[in-house]
Amino acid sequence: MMQGNYALQAKDLNIYYGSFRAVKDIELNIHTNKITSFIGPSGCGKSTLLRAFNRMNDLIEISHMKGSIEYKGKNLYDSDVDPVEVRRRIGMVFQKPNPFPKSIYDNIAWGAKINGFRGNMDELVEESLRSAALWDEVKDKLDQSGLSLSGGQQQRLCIARTIAVKPEIILMDEPCSALDPIATLKIEELMRQLQEEYTIVIVTHNMQQAARASDYTAFLNMDSSDRAGYMVEFNETNEMFTSPQNQETEDYITGRFG
Amino acid sequence: MASETMANTIVKTETKEDVARSLAKKMRPRESLIQGFLFICGAISILTTVGIVYELSKEALLFFRDDRVTLVEFFTGSQWQPAIEQFGIAPLVLSTLVTSTIAMFVALPLGLASAIYLSEYASSRVRSILKPVLEILAGVPTVVYGYFALTFMTPLLRNIFGSDVVQIFNTASAGIVVGILIVPLVSSMSEDALHAVPDSLRQASYGLGATKLETAVRVVLPAALSGITAAFVVAISRAIGETMVVAIAAGAGPRNFEWSDVTQNYSGTPFNPFTSAETMTGHIVRISGGDISYNSIDYNSIFAIGLMLFFITLLLNVFSRRIVERFREVYD
Ligand SMILES: Nc1ncnc2c1ncn2[C@@H]1O[C@H](COP(=O)(O)OP(=O)(O)OP(=O)(O)O)[C@@H](O)[C@H]1O
Ligand SMILES: [Mg+2]
Numbered sequence: 302m303m304q305g306n307y308a309l310q311a312k313d314l315n316i317y318y319g320s321f322r323a324v325k326d327i328e329l330n331i332h333t334n335k336i337t338s339f340i341g342p343s344g345c346g347k348s349t350l351l352r353a354f355n356r357m358n359d360l361i362e363i364s365h366m367k368g369s370i371e372y373k374g375k376n377l378y379d380s381d382v383d384p385v386e387v388r389r390r391i392g393m394v395f396q397k398p399n400p401f402p403k404s405i406y407d408n409i410a411w412g413a414k415i416n417g418f419r420g421n422m423d424e425l426v427e428e429s430l431r432s433a434a435l436w437d438e439v440k441d442k443l444d445q446s447g448l449s450l451s452g453g454q455q456q457r458l459c460i461a462r463t464i465a466v467k468p469e470i471i472l473m474d475e476p477c478s479a480l481d482p483i484a485t486l487k488i489e490e491l492m493r494q495l496q497e498e499y500t501i502v503i504v505t506h507n508m509q510q511a512a513r514a515s516d517y518t519a520f521l522n523m524d525s526s527d528r529a530g531y532m533v534e535f536n537e538t539n540e541m542f543t544s545p546q547n548q549e550t551e552d553y554i555t556g557r558f559g
Numbered sequence: 560m561a562s563e564t565m566a567n568t569i570v571k572t573e574t575k576e577d578v579a580r581s582l583a584k585k586m587r588p589r590e591s592l593i594q595g596f597l598f599i600c601g602a603i604s605i606l607t608t609v610g611i612v613y614e615l616s617k618e619a620l621l622f623f624r625d626d627r628v629t630l631v632e633f634f635t636g637s638q639w640q641p642a643i644e645q646f647g648i649a650p651l652v653l654s655t656l657v658t659s660t661i662a663m664f665v666a667l668p669l670g671l672a673s674a675i676y677l678s679e680y681a682s683s684r685v686r687s688i689l690k691p692v693l694e695i696l697a698g699v700p701t702v703v704y705g706y707f708a709l710t711f712m713t714p715l716l717r718n719i720f721g722s723d724v725v726q727i728f729n730t731a732s733a734g735i736v737v738g739i740l741i742v743p744l745v746s747s748m749s750e751d752a753l754h755a756v757p758d759s760l761r762q763a764s765y766g767l768g769a770t771k772l773e774t775a776v777r778v779v780l781p782a783a784l785s786g787i788t789a790a791f792v793v794a795i796s797r798a799i800g801e802t803m804v805v806a807i808a809a810g811a812g813p814r815n816f817e818w819s820d821v822t823q824n825y826s827g828t829p830f831n832p833f834t835s836a837e838t839m840t841g842h843i844v845r846i847s848g849g850d851i852s853y854n855s856i857d858y859n860s861i862f863a864i865g866l867m868l869f870f871i872t873l874l875l876n877v878f879s880r881r882i883v884e885r886f887r888e889v890y891d
Contacts, residue, residue, distance in 0.1 A: 389768030399759035402782050412767035
């Protein structure tokens with residue numbers, strides 16, 4: 302396949318915490334403008350792998366990695382790459398909604414401001430909130446604290462904040478795990494809309510969510526001998542859920558796991 | 560115990576009385592003992608404060624009752640000369656104001672910067688070395704700081720600004736050293752406040768492509784504002800109350816002046832940091848250390864000064880709390 306179809310390519314990726322190898326031998330291509338989900342049992346290294354894509358693991362003192370992640374042909378871990386610039390292009394939404402203790406408006410504006418945005422801030426705020434399907438709910442209280450919103454609204458605020466920076470890729474680590482089913486559906490709908498402009502990678506524990514909301518799925522599992530996570534199977538989501546190639550995958554998605 | 564387990568196992572045959580007995584309020588002597596002990600500890604600290612205020616007020620009242628003293632003179636007079644019965648507190652208050660202001664100008668930037676460094680930048684190894692050093696600094700007796708001011712800071716200031724400008728005893732030297740003295744306090748309290756900011760906020764910030772500096776100054780710092788202000792308030796109170804350093808290095812006599820001096824002869828007022836002046840605390844120790852008799856007006860005057868100190872600190876506390884309420888970013 303053409304290089305251009307991939308937003309990110311992990312090659313021979315190994316991630317360590319101190320001497321413990323948390324993730325091993327990952328070969329994985331993330332397709333541009335598609336939604337890719339990571340599924341797998343707790344502790345198998347999904348978050349670790351996801352954070353590697355925008356160098357968030359750099360913030361963990363004991364973590365280091367081997368191998369490479371290529372973005373448009375450039376290895377993000379080359380020594381001349383600035384992790385700050387990487388994160389401007391590859392944004393992240395976290396498991397627990399974490400809006401800043403600032404106003405709703407400033408939550409959106411702040412990231413754009415530090416990224417040197419010079420246009421009309423009011424427009425950007427409205428546009429970002431609209432893309433995150435939150436505008437109608439908050440348009441009359443933009444000066445209230447972001448923390449005054451409900452959990453689901455907070456998470457959409459976090460997505461809006463990420464969109465405002467205009468990244469190319471959005472990484473989401475279990476973005477719906479703190480939300481009720483309706484808020485969850487809203488976010489999934491939102492992901493489908495965002496997909497036209499962004500490449501999305503999402504970690505989820507929810508099998509239905511992976512099946513519903515993603516185009517590609519990677520199943521990770523933990524090697525019982527060294528407790529390192531490895532990728533069992535990667536495929537189009539439909540394929541993976543209808544005819545898994547691997548017995549472990551089948552066991553996991555049919556709930557016969559462990 | 561045995562009857563309890565029985566009651567639990569044969570639930571069906573439990574009579575109403577059994578249930579009542581097993582649900583009945585139990586004496587928990589240890590709980591009440593500890594609760595009582597904690598209450599007493601809390602009560603002691605409150606009672607101490609009340610006691611201090613009572614004692615201060617009682618003696619201060621004797622002072623204000625005296626015919627030679629008027630409240631108007633006390634608050635507006637610019638001469639404090641008990642020998643000739645002049646009791647204007649301004650020279651003492653203003654000197655305190657000058658030393659504390661200088662101290663805060665030293666302590667806040669230094670303390671806050673080191674807190675930010677320790678909490679946001681330092682690796683755990685560096686932190687494990689630096690924190691004990693700061694704690695040792697906080698443990699140095701203040702009298703040592705006093706002589707540090709006199710024998711190091713003052714000569715330094717005289718070298719820089721000229722010995723004809725800077726007197727041997729001066730409030731600048733004392734203020735700067737008081738500032739250094741409270742750096743560890745500001746730093747460790749501010750660091751606690753910064754440290755308490757949830758990591759998820761830092762992650763959010765980095766995830767948006769913020770640099771370390773942007774994250775520290777524009778996300779973590781505002782979120783920690785209320786804790787940091789608490790640090791500042793404690794630090795200001797400490798600076799106002801600090802005694803040894805000012806007693807040694809600032810001067811041993813009130814800097815009396817005329818109100819007209821403030822505009823016409825600035826260098827003759829307590830606002831000039833390079834001349835000697837006595838602060839409220841400095842004056843209190845000097846007078847109480849001398850051989851004055853109890854119940855003399857001199858003796859009573861120091862309680863009036865003490866009460867004044869108490870109210871200034873109290874007001875500062877109240878005001879800064881107000882300010883914080885307006886500006887703080889609540890994160891939980
Ligand atoms: N900051 C860290 N320091 C040390 N070890 C870590 C750290 N974060 C994760 N690990 C270890 O790395 C392994 C993978 O963790 P990770 O959080 O990536 O798993 P996960 O698949 O996201 O799990 P979950 O589904 O529960 O979120 C685990 O064994 C975990 O203990
Ligand atoms: Mg995880």
